[in-house]
Amino acid sequence: MAGARAFKECRKIGGSQIRNLLNAKDFFLFDCDGVIWHGEKAITGAPKVVSSLIKHGKNVFFVTNNCTRPRENYVNKFYRLGFTDVMQEQIFSSSYCSALYLRDVAKVQGKVFVIGGEGVRNELLEAGIPFVGDEDAPDGTIFNCALASDVKAVLVGHDDKFTFLKLAKASCYLRDPNCLFLATDVDPWHPLQDGRILPGSGCLTAALEVATGRKAMVIGKPSPFMFECISSQFRVDPAQCLMVGDRLETDMLFGANCGLDTMLTLTGISQMKTAQEYRDSDHSTNHNFVPDYVVDTIADFLPAFED
Amino acid sequence: MDVSKCTRLSGPLIKQMLNSVDSVLFDCDGVIWRGDQVILGAPDVINLLKKNGKKVFFVTNNSTKTRKMYADKLALMGFNATEDDVFGTAYCSAMYLKKVSKLQGKVYLIGSNAMRQELEKVGIQQTGVGPDHISGVQMDWPNVPLDPEVKAVVVGFDEHFSYMKLNRALQYLNNPDCLLVGTNTDTRLPLEGGKAVPGTGCILKAVEIAAQRQAQTVGKPNHFMYDCVASQFGLDSARCLMVGDRLDTDILLGSNCGLKTLLTLTGVSTVADVEAHQESGCPERLAMVPDYYVESIAELLPALQG
Numbered sequence: 210m211a212g213a214r215a216f217k218e219c220r221k222i223g224g225s226q227i228r229n230l231l232n233a234k235d236f237f238l239f240d241c242d243g244v245i246w247h248g249e250k251a252i253t254g255a256p257k258v259v260s261s262l263i264k265h266g267k268n269v270f271f272v273t274n275n276c277t278r279p280r281e282n283y284v285n286k287f288y289r290l291g292f293t294d295v296m297q298e299q300i301f302s303s304s305y306c307s308a309l310y311l312r313d314v315a316k317v318q319g320k321v322f323v324i325g326g327e328g329v330r331n332e333l334l335e336a337g338i339p340f341v342g343d344e345d346a347p348d349g350t351i352f353n354c355a356l357a358s359d360v361k362a363v364l365v366g367h368d369d370k371f372t373f374l375k376l377a378k379a380s381c382y383l384r385d386p387n388c389l390f391l392a393t394d395v396d397p398w399h400p401l402q403d404g405r406i407l408p409g410s411g412c413l414t415a416a417l418e419v420a421t422g423r424k425a426m427v428i429g430k431p432s433p434f435m436f437e438c439i440s441s442q443f444r445v446d447p448a449q450c451l452m453v454g455d456r457l458e459t460d461m462l463f464g465a466n467c468g469l470d471t472m473l474t475l476t477g478i479s480q481m482k483t484a485q486e487y488r489d490s491d492h493s494t495n496h497n498f499v500p501d502y503v504v505d506t507i508a509d510f511l512p513a514f515e516d
Numbered sequence: 517m518d519v520s521k522c523t524r525l526s527g528p529l530i531k532q533m534l535n536s537v538d539s540v541l542f543d544c545d546g547v548i549w550r551g552d553q554v555i556l557g558a559p560d561v562i563n564l565l566k567k568n569g570k571k572v573f574f575v576t577n578n579s580t581k582t583r584k585m586y587a588d589k590l591a592l593m594g595f596n597a598t599e600d601d602v603f604g605t606a607y608c609s610a611m612y613l614k615k616v617s618k619l620q621g622k623v624y625l626i627g628s629n630a631m632r633q634e635l636e637k638v639g640i641q642q643t644g645v646g647p648d649h650i651s652g653v654q655m656d657w658p659n660v661p662l663d664p665e666v667k668a669v670v671v672g673f674d675e676h677f678s679y680m681k682l683n684r685a686l687q688y689l690n691n692p693d694c695l696l697v698g699t700n701t702d703t704r705l706p707l708e709g710g711k712a713v714p715g716t717g718c719i720l721k722a723v724e725i726a727a728q729r730q731a732q733t734v735g736k737p738n739h740f741m742y743d744c745v746a747s748q749f750g751l752d753s754a755r756c757l758m759v760g761d762r763l764d765t766d767i768l769l770g771s772n773c774g775l776k777t778l779l780t781l782t783g784v785s786t787v788a789d790v791e792a793h794q795e796s797g798c799p800e801r802l803a804m805v806p807d808y809y810v811e812s813i814a815e816l817l818p819a820l821q822g
Contacts, residue, residue: 248655277654351675351713369650369657371679377713397725398686405658406690408682412722419703419721420714 217461217471217499219488221481228513230502235449237262238439238469240430241273243455243477244507246290248402252476254508256291261514263294270439271295272452274394274429274459276304276366276410279331298442303393303429304329306438307364308336310428313441315389319361322382324375324413329366329393340364343375351377365417365425366393367410376413380420390421394429396459400478430454431462436469453507457484457498465497473500474507522790525778525808530819533808537757537776539571541745543736544586545578545706546761546783547813549593552708555782557814559594564820566596573745575758577700577735577765579605579672579716582630600748605699605735608744609670610634612734617695621667624688626674626681626719627699641665644684647676657683668695671723671731673705673716682722689727696727700735702765736760737768742775759813763789763804771803779806780813 222230239245245255262269271283278286280300287295307329311317321340323329333340341357349355351374360382368375382388396409414425428434439445447468454460455477461484464471473484481503487495504510525533542548548558565572574586574597581589583599590597609631613619625631625642632645643663650657660683669685688694701717720731734740742758745751756775760766761783770777779785787809793801810816 352707352711369654369679371682373675373677373714373719376677376718380714397728401655401658403658406686407654407657408679408686408722408726412682412725413679415725416714416718416722419718422703 217501219484219499219503221503223509227510231513234451236268236445238270238272238452240454240460241271242275244453244474251290254511258507258510259292260294269299271300272435274303274396276302276393277326277328279328280305301435301438304332304366306435307391307393307428308332308338309438311338312336317361319359321362321364322360322379323364324368324379325366326368354378356381362389364391365414371413376416379417383421383423390423390425392425392427395427430459431466433466436467455479461498461500471500472502474504476506521805521807523808525810530816534819538755539751540565540757541573541575543760543766544574544576547759547780551706554593557817561813561816563596574602575741576604577702579699580628580630582633583607603741603745606631606634608741609699609734610638611744612740613640614638619668622663622665624666624669627672631672648678648680650680660684660687662687668697670697671720672699674719677719682726685723686726696731698731698733701733736765737772739772742773761785767806768804777806779809782812
């Protein structure tokens with residue numbers, strides 16, 4: 210497939226180049242954090258970009274590894290920050306897609322042991338998947354923890370209430386090779402609004418991988434599964450897609466894995482310098498992190514709509 | 517590489533081998549005890565070795581006990597041993613920070629009370645031991661108050677490990693001058709009663725991923741633990757035997773330090789594991805092939821009693 214692994218140029222574009230790109234593509238996939246908003250603040254011009262794309266008949270989707278909110282909560286956030294045309298159906302979070310995987314792909318018969326917060330649990334509830342967390346035995350210790358019966362999968366996501374006991378229980382369940390091992394994402398850290406960082410799901414997943422000697426199946430970017438979710442619900446042509454993100458090792462790699470053209474926006478985590486270093490690297494695996502296009506901010510799309 | 521390695525130790529070879537060493541280093545879990553169950557014959561082996569004029573030491577990656585706690589456990593099980601004979605990672609990590617890192621400042625500790633005690637014994641203050649539950653909202657967490665005197669994050673086994681501790685460690689490690697030291701990378705920790713739980717390796721990995729850097733580890737197979745024993749007791753590595761049950765920690769330590777190595781099959785590794793390393797042809801893996809093996813250290817008894 211020539212397009213999928215073609216050499217990525219990492220080219221900064223503007224003006225008419227952006228206009229041509231917007232004309233050529235029908236589907237726009239946006240990461241959220243660092244691309245359309247920073248925390249509780251929309252990136253200047255981003256709401257207008259999204260509504261302009263929709264007004265021009267483009268299909269817009271949001272693909273995020275952030276599993277801390279259920280989708281209905283995300284809809285509220287979009288509205289609150291000025292993205293007033295966004296519907297729940299357009300939002301694909303790693304927690305939502307994990308529930309889809311368990312229900313429709315793995316077709317899990319039994320319970321899921323969840324290491325995760327409301328964002329993950331609500332999606333499982335919505336999908337009708339029974340789960341257990343750690344609440345059932347408040348005075349359990351690592352010396353005498355009770356295990357639920359009928360646990361057929363372990364799902365690890367971002368969990369600020371993560372404890373050693375949860376790690377111990379999860380590794381007990383995963384001793385059964387037939388028990389599935391899923392991770393919402395493997396991001397090592399996340400930036401907050403002021404640039405400071407917090408530990409990500411990747412840390413918790415890694416701890417469990419070391420404990421069990423097993424590798425988790427990753428739902429979120431850069432795994433292509435979230436694109437498969439979108440494709441199963443909408444008729445999407447990869448050649449007509451543009452993936453826009455801020456993190457080379459997740460968003461750009463995701464785009465490459467799905468055969469999509471990619472654009473790095475510089476309002477988030479990754480820098481132009483790093484993208485260029487990956488492009489010029491001798492290790493061919495690094496080339497998968499390189500975007501096709503680069504913009505300073507997605508607000509650079511706005512002039513293209515003025516006609 | 518000597519392809520005649522991994523010889524089954526038996527008959528006159530046992531006495532011959534014992535005569536060629538002055539000191540014997542024993543791992544604990546899976547070698548002399550399993551949890552709180554002594555391995556049959558183990559106390560007699562250790563006590564007879566000492567009676568025969570050998571120096572005997574205990575070298576364990578388990579960071580949950582102080583030297584004193586280990587000495588008490590050894591005594592309870594019938595081993596003639598004192599605190600000075602024991603080298604656990606709680607003690608060795610404190611020594612590492614003092615002697616190698618020459619730490620001037622405090623430690624943010626993800627670890628046990630035993631680690632806290634060993635640190636305090638060498639004059640290093642710590643902060644962080646004990647339960648640490650999440651509170652406040654997400655925005656508060658990167659701004660948790662940091663003790664400006666903390667110069668190192670130290671990670672050992674911690675049953676109170678939590679997201680909040682992981683977060684605090686990350687905030688300290690944002691300073692590139694803050695050290696990151698781990699006691700060991702073992703994936704499982706054996707408990708009393710025969711159960712096992714995730715080991716320090718899991719906790720350390722979570723911290724390394726968050727901070728995007730590798731820890732300096734103190735425990736086996738790193739040579740530091742042998743250096744600790746050797747420097748205090750003036751050992752000749754050529755006349756030392758390392759006895760263990762894990763190829764990737766005990767035997768590798770022995771190889772790294774030029775010791776003779778003896779695998780016992782009462783713990784983790786098997787003969788099949790050894791053969792896989794032997795057949796690999798890879799130098800790193802060949803270092804995990806022991807010189808000798810026994811089913812249990814009790815097999816040394818006839819040579820010691822005779």
